[in-house]
Amino acid sequence: MSGTPSALVVGGGVIGLCTALLLARDGYRVTVLERDAATPTEPGAAWESWDRRGCVQFRQPHFFLPRFQQQLEAELPDVAAALLAAGAVRYNLLGELPEALTGGRRAEDDRYTALATRRPLLEAVLARAADAQPGVQVRRGFSVRGLLTGPSDLAGVPNVVGAITGDGQEVRADLVIDAGGRRSTLPALLAGLGGRATVEEREDCGFMYFARFFQGDGGCPALRGAVHMPYNSVSVVTLPQDNGTWSVTLVTSSRDRELRVLRDVDRWTAVARLFPAQAHWLDADPGPDRQELLVAAGVVTTQHPA
Structure with a gap:
């Protein structure tokens, strides 16, 4: 690579936005393509008014496991702080239980602390952080209908160098990441280019x-x-x-x-x-x-x- 490396993240949910933030802070210029066109609302209004049609479980109960809290506070501490300021709470899965059931608190029990939040609030906070992050551009309302390829050093292995949006725009990048979830079309698009089909067990x-x-x-x-x-x-x-x-x-x-x-x-x-x-x-x-x-x-x- 020469100059500032670029990355394309397909999918602007929790994983996609966290990935974009981490890459930007590592020096990448990042474009995120999110198929839902709805603009995120303020975190306090996200539950009532943000319409995320592409995520059917958006308003279902969520619990983000303690490892997520540990990684977020280690890698994106400002995002963790913004979540707490917006109303998320630290919740310890053992510490909240009666001592009669746990035998009392131990120092190592801190590893069971999670950030408790509804998903709309979490995504709204992440979206605000991504919008404020230099080097990140989130483009909403853009699906992916094809992949761009370049020369490959490996026979039969496509070298993906970007994507074609639903309206025909080409977005090129040094690194392309699929964060579109289990309904992502990218595995099928890659197989259509001659790549190895993804083995999936459901x-x-x-x-x-x-x-x-x-x-x-x-x-x-x-x-x-x-x-x-x-x-x-x-x-x-x-x-x-x-x-x-x-x-x-x-x-x-x-x-x-x-x-x-x-x-x-x-x-x-x-x-x-x-x-x-x-x-x-x-x-x-x-x-x-x-x-x-x-x-x-x-x-x-x-x-x-x-």
Whole structure:
């Protein structure tokens, strides 16, 4: 490479924006292509008003594992600080449990601390950081319909040097990164150029879930058990989020048709109150903008074996 190296990141979600920020701080000039055209809102309004149609799970409950918090605070400490300032909270998966269950706090338990936040807030904070980062340009409303290739030193291995957007523009770069998620079209485009087809294993996880958000003045309810508690045919997941919000999720087998009545808010509430270790998480007013019951089915796991 000569001069400032360039990078193209396809996909402007959590991974794509974090990648762009890290590359820019390593000296790259980065372009991000994001197919959703909607402009991010202010973090405080992201939950209510940011329309991310390309991410079907955008408003589903999320919990970003402790390793994410560790890497974010180590590599992008200003982003972690901005998240906390916007209402995210540090949440220790062991420290929030009663001492009778854990045997007391230990110094090494800090590694179980996570940043609890809803996904819209996280993406809005990342989008603001990317917009302010020198060397990063985020272009929203741009899909990728083809890949650009250059001379290759390896027979049969395409050398990708950029992408063609949906409207025919060419974006060239020294490094092209696919951060488009499991629905990305880039593996198929690469195979169409003669590259080795991506080996992908997909399997239905066999569950569906029914979630609801709450908000209280006193912060997140106390844990009386693990955040994920299995009870035979139903599991209950209680997750802290940002700005005094939290989610309660009932998880069932996708083959259990009788439990699909949990789509009804009243039946969902009646079942959720049957579990004494989690029932107090329902003691809050969901508010007019959180009456909706969120349902997710067809959850699959995807892996790419070596």
